[in-house]
Amino acid sequence: MHSLLPFLLAMVAVIVLLNMFATKLKIAYPILLVIGGLAISFIPGLPVIKIDPDLIFFIFLPPLLFEAAWTISFKEMKKWWRIIGSFAFLVVFFTALSVALVANHFIPGFTIALGFLLGGIVSPPDAVSTGAITKFVKIPKSTSAILEGESLLNDASSLIIFRFALVAVGTGRFVWQDATMSFFWMVIGGAGIGLLLGWLFVQAHKLLPTDAPSDIALTIIEPYLMYWFAEQLHSSGVLAVVAGGLFMSARRLKFLNSTSRIHAYSVWESLIFILNGIVFLIIGLELPEIVDGLRDDHIPLETAIGYGVLVTAILIAARMISSYAALIATIIFRPSVQPHPSSRTRRWMMPLLLGWTGMRGVVSLAAALAIPVTLGNGEAFPHRNLILFITFVVILLTLLVQGLTLPYIIRRTGFFDGIFAEESEQSTKQKIKKELKQHVYQFLKSKYENELKDHAGLEMFLKHWEERTKATDDSWMNEKTKVIFVEMLEIQREYLSELNKDPKINEEIIRQQLFQIDLEEERLKMI
Template sequence: MHTILPFLLAMVAVIVLLNMWANKLKIAYPILLVIGGLLISFIPGLPTVKIDPDLIFFIFLPPLLFEASWSVSFKEMRKWWRIIGSFAFLVVFFTALSVAVVTNHFIPGFSIALGFLLGGIVSPPDAVSTGAITKFVKIPKSTSAILEGESLLNDASSLIIFRFALVAIGSGQFIWHQAALSFLWMIIGGTAVGLIVAWLFVRAHKLLPTDASSDIALTLIEPYFMYWIAEQLECSGVLAVVSGGLYMSARQLVFLNSSSRIQGFSFWESFIFILNGIVFLIIGLELPEIVDGLKVEGTSFGTAIGYGVLVTAVLILSRMISSYAAMVSTMIFRPSVAPGRGSMRNRLLLPLMLGWTGMRGVVSLAAALAIPITLNGEPFPHRNLILFITFVAILLTLVIQGLTLPYLINRWHLFDSFINEEAEEATRREMKRGLKQHVFEFLKKKQETELKDHAGLELFMRHWEEKSKASDDSWMNEQTKAIFIEMLEVQRAYLTELNKDPKINEEIIRTQLYQIDLEEERIKSI
């Protein structure tokens, strides 16, 4: 323990330093973390990093998926559900199938079942990597929503393939009708479990006298409960966490107060950053042990690298083919939502860029490490080779695609015609104008019906009518605070109703809601 604890603390320090360096260089921090972990692994005397395969999913996946489901715009997901669904299920299956066929043909002793296992591991792109990389460039909200929505669902579909492949390898057979029924139960059961558990926790938040600290503690255990219960019922724990997280995110204004939302946002941002950093460092730290395992299996280092490069090429090509297929399908069956702006060159290059966003990361590593060490009393076939290929795929997609994606987007000006900053600014101004008018009408009605000649309320009226600020807070008594907080609730209700407009960018609404939370906390502290 005295050896591991300083090592873990040093890992967190390295994560922070590498993140600062990555921000200075304007590159995605997962790239530096993977490379940093690889370099650190060669330092002699470091403790060996070993993670129990049975715990890897349970430790890392639930909180990562839960936080992602709170961040994504459900309104945008509904808008683009067709392409999100196709990328999350059809493209993942197509990619896994491609990997299975290629590896079965080129890697000696690699069965179709092992190929599907590897395909399920490496098929889902990583949301964290994509988000970290695209934050340095401007991309359309529609593209961002597609990538975020896809990343939430493709983890579930890839892990379902992973589970079925493990069963086929262990039993030596695959019964299609049983697999189909199991697949339906995993999807329907996982979604139902997530919604039911989320509903129970929402009720608990509302009925129990919780404060910000207890609310945050509850949100920390919620994804683990959703995942564990679903897995006990042999359905998809990933879908349970995603569906439950989306349900709770849409209702956070109902069961969380402003203190819980503000403090919870800061806590989860830091917690997920550290969790992601540890996983990406582990990717690099695990490599030396994997290479030693390759020697035991009798696979040379150069041959293993060749296999990794081959699988990575299959991943990239499969995603690009799928992107162009999606564009053609959209133009044929849904021409109203097909990209209509920009030159023909840009419209043809857009699927290429979408295909180039397939960086692999956390989920692929977690799935690879979750492969059992033994199977039916014998060492799991080609386990270390699968781990090595996964590492190569993560490293190559992060470094090659991650470093070139921002450059290509800026160099080719792909999204210039799709990003209308003036329209977004106009929407923001219109929203704030509507808020001011809404609040002024509320205060005017309040003054006329309840609080005539109230000094604090008159000051509110002057503030909103003339946009002036009081010089001090001495006028803010308890009655005035109550009115002010009620006024903030009116603003939240207005924004919630405004968000139903499909033309309004939900990110603008969320930013304004956060500002209202901050204002409520400021008033409470007076």
């Protein structure tokens, strides 16, 4: 333990340094973390990291999924639910099937069950990788929402395939009737358990006398409880965390105060950054041990690399085929809901771009590492090392090839030029701020007309809305004014919540304004 702790602390330091370096180079930090982990693994004398396969999902997935559910725009998910649903479920199954058939045909000793196991592992694109890569280029919010929504839900569908395939490999048989019933229970039961626990957690936050530290501690515990409880009932822990996270996210203004929301943002941002960084470093650190396992299985390294390249090519091809199939189906059946690029060429190039965004990452690695070392009868799990190696090659190739070229392709082709709305984000923010000031002014005029006449502080506040923080002192802010001020802030939150129902308003801008209001309330508490 004493030798492992400094190594773990050094890993966190490396993650921070590589992230800063990646930001300077304007490339996605997962790419450098994987390469860095691979380079570090060749340093002699380093301790070997062993992660219990039974714990890999439980350690990493619940907080990663919960945080993703809190940050995603549920409004945009509802708007593009058809495309998101097709990519998250139908495309994942089609991809897993394609990988299963190809692996069964080209890899000696690979059964259909093992092929589906591999397909379930490598089929879900990684939200972290995609988000880290696209932050250096400007893409429409519709495309971003589709990618984020897909990445949030496809984890569940791919892991369901993974679980069924794991059972089939272990038992040697697959009963469709039992699998169908189990599938529906995993989907419906998982979502239901997540919603129920999410509701209970919201009530607990409301009823218990919590403060910011305890609120944040509870939000860290809650995704683990959702996941564990659903898994104990043989349902989908992933769907439970996603459903519960979305439910709680939509009600964050109701059960968390401004202090909890502000502090939680920083804590969760750091926690998720470290967890993602550790996983991507582990991807590189695990490679030498995986290669040693291939040697023990008498599989030549170049042969295994060829399998990895083949599976990667199938993944890219399946995603592009699915993207064009989704576009054609949308044009035929739902032409009114499709994104509208400015030209026919761009419309038909959109699936090509979506097909090129399928970087793999955290979930694929977690699933591969979760494969048990032995079967129930004590025999070694067939082709485990080869599956791990193929997964590593897929992650590495998609991150390096697609991840490094995607920003360049977008900038070079100017694909999204002219697609964005005429009204920029900055002008939208200014418009919302102006409407907020008018809304608050009308509220004060109607409810506190007498106080406005008699209280110079409030008059000054209304006249100098933008410059009030420049005042030489805060003597004008007495307890009565504070009460009214807090009420004004709450009125603004209610107004923004109503404004967010407008499908034309970017929810990210609304959240930024809400965060500024929270900061204003915190400043008020310090006076």
